[in-house]
Amino acid sequence: MPIRIDFWGIPWEWAHLLIYVTVIGAGVVMLVRFYLQARLWWKAGQVKLCWDRPLLRLWRVIQYAGIQTRVLEQKYPGVMHIAIAGSFFIFFLGTAFAVLNTRIYEPIFKDVFLKGGIYLFYEVVLDLFVPVFLLGFALAGYRRWVVKPKRLTLEPKFTWMLLLLLAIVVTGTLVEAYRLALQKPEWAPWSPVGYLISLLLPSGSAAEAGLYQVYYFLYGFHPLLVVVAFILLPSTPLLHIFTTPINIFFSDPARPVGQLAAIPADKEGIPIYSRTLCNLTWSQLLNGDACTECGRCQEACPAYAAGQPLNPKQVILGVRNVLHRDGPALDCSQPDKVHELVGETGLTEEVLWSCTSCGACVAECPVLIEHIGTIVDLRRYLVSEGRLDAMAQDALNNLGRYGNSFGQSERARAKWAQAFEPKIKDARKEPVEYLWFVGDYASYNPALTDITAKTAEVFQQAGVDFGILYEGERNAGNDVRRVGEEGLFEMLVEKNSMAFAKSEFKAIVTTDPHSYNTLKNEYPADAVGGRPVLHYAELLDQLIASGKLRLTKKLGYKVTYHDPCYLGRYNNVYDAPRRVIQATGCEIVEMPRCRKHALCCGAGGGRIWMEEGEMKERPSESRIKEAVALEGVQVFVVACPKDTTMYRDAVKTTGHEDRLVVKDLIELVYEAL
Amino acid sequence: MKIVVPVQLVPDLVEELVVDKSGKALDLDTVRWIISEPDDHAIEQAILMKEKSGGEVIILAPDFEGVDDVLFAAAAKGADRLVKITGDFESGLNAHALARALQPLVKDMNPDLVLTGVQTHNGLDGPIGALLAEYLQMPYIGYVSGVSVQGNKALISKDYPGGLKAEMEVSLPAVLGVSSAESAPRYVPISKIRMVMKTSKVEEQDAGDLDLSGAAVVTRMSPPESAERATMITGKVDDVAAKIVAIIQEQGLL
Numbered sequence: 033m034p035i036r037i038d039f040w041g042i043p044w045e046w047a048h049l050l051i052y053v054t055v056i057g058a059g060v061v062m063l064v065r066f067y068l069q070a071r072l073w074w075k076a077g078q079v080k081l082c083w084d085r086p087l088l089r090l091w092r093v094i095q096y097a098g099i100q101t102r103v104l105e106q107k108y109p110g111v112m113h114i115a116i117a118g119s120f121f122i123f124f125l126g127t128a129f130a131v132l133n134t135r136i137y138e139p140i141f142k143d144v145f146l147k148g149g150i151y152l153f154y155e156v157v158l159d160l161f162v163p164v165f166l167l168g169f170a171l172a173g174y175r176r177w178v179v180k181p182k183r184l185t186l187e188p189k190f191t192w193m194l195l196l197l198l199a200i201v202v203t204g205t206l207v208e209a210y211r212l213a214l215q216k217p218e219w220a221p222w223s224p225v226g227y228l229i230s231l232l233l234p235s236g237s238a239a240e241a242g243l244y245q246v247y248y249f250l251y252g253f254h255p256l257l258v259v260v261a262f263i264l265l266p267s268t269p270l271l272h273i274f275t276t277p278i279n280i281f282f283s284d285p286a287r288p289v290g291q292l293a294a295i296p297a298d299k300e301g302i303p304i305y306s307r308t309l310c311n312l313t314w315s316q317l318l319n320g321d322a323c324t325e326c327g328r329c330q331e332a333c334p335a336y337a338a339g340q341p342l343n344p345k346q347v348i349l350g351v352r353n354v355l356h357r358d359g360p361a362l363d364c365s366q367p368d369k370v371h372e373l374v375g376e377t378g379l380t381e382e383v384l385w386s387c388t389s390c391g392a393c394v395a396e397c398p399v400l401i402e403h404i405g406t407i408v409d410l411r412r413y414l415v416s417e418g419r420l421d422a423m424a425q426d427a428l429n430n431l432g433r434y435g436n437s438f439g440q441s442e443r444a445r446a447k448w449a450q451a452f453e454p455k456i457k458d459a460r461k462e463p464v465e466y467l468w469f470v471g472d473y474a475s476y477n478p479a480l481t482d483i484t485a486k487t488a489e490v491f492q493q494a495g496v497d498f499g500i501l502y503e504g505e506r507n508a509g510n511d512v513r514r515v516g517e518e519g520l521f522e523m524l525v526e527k528n529s530m531a532f533a534k535s536e537f538k539a540i541v542t543t544d545p546h547s548y549n550t551l552k553n554e555y556p557a558d559a560v561g562g563r564p565v566l567h568y569a570e571l572l573d574q575l576i577a578s579g580k581l582r583l584t585k586k587l588g589y590k591v592t593y594h595d596p597c598y599l600g601r602y603n604n605v606y607d608a609p610r611r612v613i614q615a616t617g618c619e620i621v622e623m624p625r626c627r628k629h630a631l632c633c634g635a636g637g638g639r640i641w642m643e644e645g646e647m648k649e650r651p652s653e654s655r656i657k658e659a660v661a662l663e664g665v666q667v668f669v670v671a672c673p674k675d676t677t678m679y680r681d682a683v684k685t686t687g688h689e690d691r692l693v694v695k696d697l698i699e700l701v702y703e704a705l
Numbered sequence: 706m707k708i709v710v711p712v713q714l715v716p717d718l719v720e721e722l723v724v725d726k727s728g729k730a731l732d733l734d735t736v737r738w739i740i741s742e743p744d745d746h747a748i749e750q751a752i753l754m755k756e757k758s759g760g761e762v763i764i765l766a767p768d769f770e771g772v773d774d775v776l777f778a779a780a781a782k783g784a785d786r787l788v789k790i791t792g793d794f795e796s797g798l799n800a801h802a803l804a805r806a807l808q809p810l811v812k813d814m815n816p817d818l819v820l821t822g823v824q825t826h827n828g829l830d831g832p833i834g835a836l837l838a839e840y841l842q843m844p845y846i847g848y849v850s851g852v853s854v855q856g857n858k859a860l861i862s863k864d865y866p867g868g869l870k871a872e873m874e875v876s877l878p879a880v881l882g883v884s885s886a887e888s889a890p891r892y893v894p895i896s897k898i899r900m901v902m903k904t905s906k907v908e909e910q911d912a913g914d915l916d917l918s919g920a921a922v923v924t925r926m927s928p929p930e931s932a933e934r935a936t937m938i939t940g941k942v943d944d945v946a947a948k949i950v951a952i953i954q955e956q957g958l959l
C-alpha cells in the first residue's frame with residue numbers, strides 16, 4: 033500500500049533531529065525578529081487596538097489576504113501573485129501534514145493517515161502545484177526583469193526573494209525525484225513532476241551510490257534554504273505575509289472611506305498633530321510595513337500621472353523608512369529630539385499638497401492601506417503651523433469669514449434664485465420635503481448658475497417640494513476637512529447644523545458630490561437626523577422611475593459619463609446617473625477608466641484653491657483626451673459643479689471645442705423634458 | 706521690547722455699501738467690519754519681531770462689532786495683551802479723534818515701538834500713525850515694509866512710489882506706519898483661535914469723550930455712478946486682437 037515514509041533513505045537519527053531543530057529554531061528566530069520589528073509600531077505610534085466585530089474582520093482577512101480579491105482585480109499581477117502565494121500555501125500545508133502525520137497522529141492513534149488513496153491524492157496535489165509555482169515565477173520574472181513596469185520597486189531584494197523561493201521549490205522537487213529514482217515505488221507516477229525528472233536520472237545499481245550522494249546533499253540543502261528564508265523573512269519583502277493580514281484585520285471595517293478619522297486628542301483634549309512618528313497611530317506605522325510595494329496606488333494616482341511630486345506609494349514607504357531609521361532609538365518622551373515627518377523623502381510639503389483626495393490609491397491598494405488618512409494628518413499638522421500656500425490661505429480665510437471659498441458675501445449666496453419664478457422656498461421659514469443644499473460652486477460661480485437654475489426648474493416640473501437655506505447655508509466643509517483645517521470644518525458643520533435645526537425637511541439633496549459625501553458620512557447624526565442625503569442623480573433616478581419626472585424627448589446623443597470621485601469611488605453611486613442618462617435617450621460609451629477606476633479631475637481635496645504647481649499634463653486634460661478617443665462621442669456628461677468648470681476649461685485648453693461639449697446631467701434632463 | 710499695535714476695523718468691501726438717509730455716511734446696519742489690511746500687516750510685523758528677539762506685543766482696537774474676533778486672532782498669532790477701547794464710535798470716528806483717545810492709553814503702556822497700519826481705506830483725515838506720533842511726541846515713518854531693532858535704534862525699510870526703497874534709522878520709541886510686513890500675515894487655524902478664546906482675556910479701556918475736531922467734514926456721500934464707457938469688442942480672436950492693437954496705436958501708446 034502506498035505510504036509516506038518520513039526521511040526515507042536517511043538512516044541517521046541525528047540528521048532527522050538536526051533538521052527539526054534547525055527549522056524550528058529558524059522559525060523562532062523569524063518570530064523574534066518579526067516581534068522586534070512589530071514592536072516599533074506601538075513603541076512609536078499611538079496604540080488603539082480595535083477588536084469590534086471580530087468575525088467581520090476575520091472575513092476581511094480571508095477575503096483580502098486569503099482569496100486576495102483585490103490582488104486579482106488586475107489580471108497579470110493577480111494570477112502571478114496567486115500562483116506563487118497559493119502554491120507556497122499548499123507546500124506549507126503539505127509539510128505541516130507530514131509532520132502532523134508522524135509526530136502527532138501516529139503517537140496517538142498508532143497509525144498514519146498519509147497512506148493509500150489519501151497519500152496519493154496528497155502527492156499529486158503537492159506535485160501539481162510545482163508547475164503552478166513555476167508559472168507564477170515566470171510571470172514575475174518576466175515582469176520584473178523584462179517588462180519592468182514603472183510602478184514596481186526594481187531593487188535586488190525582490191530578485192533575491194524570488195530566487196530563494198525558486199531554489200526552495202526546485203530543491204524540494206529534486207529531493208522527491210531522487211527519492212523516487214532510488215525508492216522506485218510503484219505509485220511513483222502519482223508524483224508526476226518528480227517522477228518525470230526521476231526518469232531522466234541515471235538508473236542501474238552502478239549509478240545508485242552517486243544518486244545517494246546527491247540525494248543526501250539535497251536533503252540537507254533544501255531545509256537549509258528554508259532555514260535561511262525563515263531567518264531572513266522579516267527583512268525581506270516576504271514580511272508582507274505577516275503584516276498584510278494584520279493590517280487587514282485592524283483596518284476599520286465600519287468607517288466609510290468618505291469619513292476621515294478625527295484628530296486624536298490627549299487627555300486634556302489638546303489635539304495631537306502628526307508632527308513626528310510618535311504622533312501617528314500604530315496602524316499608520318503598520319501600513320508602512322504592510323506595503324508590498326506593488327505600486328498599484330502609484331499607477332492610479334492622478335497627481336503622480338500629472339507629473340506632480342506626489343506618489344502615494346512613496347508616502348507610505350516614507351513613513352516606513354523613517355520608522356526603520358528612527359524607530360529603534362526613538363524616545364517619544366523627548367519630542368524635541370524626534371524628527372519632523374514632513375520633509376522626509378516622499379513626505380515633503382509639495383507632495384502633501386498635491387493630493388486631490390480622489391481615493392484611487394485607497395481603492396486600489398490590495399492590502400487596505402489608507403494613504404489619505406496619513407496625508408490628511410500630515411496636512412493637519414502643516415495647517416496647525418500655518419504652513420500652507422497663499423491661495424489656500426485666502427480660501428480658508430474666506431471660508432471662515434463668509435462661509436464660501438469665493439470670498440463673496442453670504443448674502444449673495446442665493447443671488448441666482450432672486451429672479452426665479454415661482455419663488456424658491458426658504459427652508460428655514462416653511463417646511464419642505466427636500467432641503468436642497470446648493471453648495472458653493474453652484475451658488476457663486478457665474479458660469480454655473482444657469483445650470484443651477486435649470487436644476488430648480490426640473491425639480492419644479494417634477495413636483496418636488498423643495499427649499500434652500502438662502503444665506504444660511506455654508507460650505508459643507510468636505511474639502512476644508514481634506515485640506516486639514518479641522519477647526520474650520522467643525523465650525524462650518526456647526527453653522528450648517530444650526531440652519532438644519534431651524535428647518536423642517538425630510539431629506540437633503542445636493543448636486544455637489546463633495547457636499548454629499550461629508551453630509552452623508554461625516555455630519556453628526558443629530559444634524560442630519562437620520563434623514564436621507566441624496567445626490568441629485570439619485571433623486572432624478574427615483575423621480576423618473578416613479579413617473580413623476582416625464583422625459584418626452586429622446587436626445588440620441590452618444591455620450592460618455594465621468595464618475596465624480598466623491599460620488600463613485602467614495603459612495604458607490606455608479607448606476608443612478610447612468611440610468612438617468614439612458615432615460616434621456618442617450619447612448620453611453622464608457623471611457624477605459626470608469627466607475628471605480630475613474631480618473632479624478634484634479635480639483636478635489638482643496639486642490640482647486642491652491643497654486644497648481646508644475647504639471648506635465650493636467651488630470652482634466654488627460655481625461656478629456658480619453659473621452660475624445662472614443663468613437664463618435666459628442667457629449668461629456670458630468671454630475672458635479674466643479675467638474676463642469678474643470679472640464680470646460682480642459683476642453684478649451686486641449687483644443688477639442690468643436691469635438692466635445694461638457695454637459696451637466698441636468699442639462700440633458702432639461703433638454704429631454 | 707514692548708510693541709503696541711493700535712488697529713482699526715473698516716467696512717468690509719465684500720458687502721454692498723449703502724449710504725444712509727442723511728446722505729453723508731454709510732448705513733451702519735449694512736456694514737460689516739473687518740480689520741484694516743495694513744493693520745493686519747502691522748500685527749504680523751510685531752509678531753515676527755517678537756518671535757525673532759522676544760518682547761511683548763499689545764494689541765489695541767476700538768470696539769466695533771467683531772472686534773473680539775480680531776483680538777483673538779491676534780492672540781492666536783502670539784500677541785500677549787488684548788485691549789478693547791470702549792466708547793461711542795457708532796456716531797462717527799475719525800483719525801484725529803482716535804489718535805487723541807489712544808494717546809494717553811499708549812503713553813501709559815510705555816512702548817518701545819508703536820506699529821500701525823499705514824492707512825485705512827475709509828480714512829479721510831490722514832494716517833492715524835502720524836497723528837498719534839505727534840500727540841506722543843515721537844518720530845514717525847510711514848510706508849514701512851521692514852524693521853529691525855538694534856539697541857535703542859530701529860533700521861527701517863520704507864517704500865516709495867515707483868518701486869523705490871529707502872533704508873533709514875530711527876531712534877526709539879517711534880511710531881511706524883506699516884504697509885506690508887516682512888512676510889504675509891500668517892494663517893491661524895480656527896482651532897487655535899478657539900483655544901485662545903478660552904484662555905486669554907480682553908481688557909477694556911474707556912476712550913472717554915471723543916474730540917472729533919480737525920478732520921474733514923463729509924457733505925455728501927454716494928456710490929460711484931457707473932457710466933457706459935466700455936466698448937465690447939466682439940468677433941474672432943484675431944480680429945479682436947487687431948482692433949485692440951489699432952486702438953492702442955491710435956492713442957499713441959505703440
Ligand code: SF4
Pocket residue numbers: 329332333334335336342343344386387388389390391392393394403404632
Ligand atoms: S487620493 Fe488620489 S491624488 Fe491623493 S494620493 Fe491617492 S491617488 Fe493620489
Ligand code: SF4
Pocket residue numbers: 322323324325326327328329330344345348396397398399400401
Ligand atoms: S500602498 Fe498598497 S497599493 Fe500602494 S504599493 Fe503599497 S501595497 Fe501597493
